[in-house]
Amino acid sequence: MSDLLERLRGRGWRMTAQRRVVAEVLDGDHVHLTADEVHARAVTKLPEISRATVYNTLGELVTIGEVLEVSTDKRAKRYDPNAHRPHHHLVCGQCGAIRDVHPVGNPLADLPDAERFGFTVSGVEMTYRGVCPNCATA
Amino acid sequence: MSDLLERLRGRGWRMTAQRRVVAEVLDGDHVHLTADEVHARAVTKLPEISRATVYNTLGELVTIGEVLEVSTDKRAKRYDPNAHRPHHHLVCGQCGAIRDVHPVGNPLADLPDAERFGFTVSGVEMTYRGVCPNCATA
């Protein structure tokens, strides 16, 4: 991910302190942050960054495919910087913890033609639901 | 779905005009409505029904398992009265149209133990993405 800045520069993006900070936040060990969480972390590194800029930058990163949006819960969208490795999600229904998972098989092939209603099907998202070990003992 | 009212009565629920109207709306031909769409339709049958009541009633129906929440887009939750037949969704990325689909296979079995991180996995939601015939020609 450290070459994200390079890729952005290659696309002719202007490199600003704000964009750098947002990229750094996404590059941290915490994945699947909400936009406001990204903003909160960005503020610690660059106090004057605005909410709108974080939303804009996240939106741009999503548009160019560097970051994925996931909406596992009913609350805010979350942003997944792991866009270059396809994966699905496993969510704890108690605490909301999210893990990336890689089921076997090809779920796209599991949708019969008769079930496609003429759609051009391009992808599938799978969200496994369960309870994490932490919440199971608590 | 017409026995929904019976089932609710069986659970000791008080049967009010508002709840009846919400149930009727969900029973219509339009599936996957948002909460506000449910409210809009309910208002035509019972003008004084309040938004809070619709939200409350939908939430209760979800809790007891008569209705499913689906969050296929980043906007509002949608409510799926087809709770008694397990199914997944196919969403048009252009216009947001939603169809119920039934892929073959057992996606739960496709998640290896090594990918479960100690979670107790209880279910999976699949959202197929694509473009509907209407939007494909437009």
Added chain:
DNA sequence: ATCCTACAATGGACAATGTCTAAGTCAAAC
């Protein structure tokens, strides 16, 4: 090194969705 200018950031208003509360209402039991 300085200047220009298009692009980016800001902040605050606005919008959409959802939640909460206090007070009034009414379904159902008696």
Added chain:
DNA sequence: GTTTGACTTAGACATTGTCCATTGTAGGAT
């Protein structure tokens, strides 16, 4: 018919996200 507590209401509030006019600035041109 009364009573009672669950239900409904209206609207304030909270959260999440978008928009826009203004201000700032990165990076190329000079």
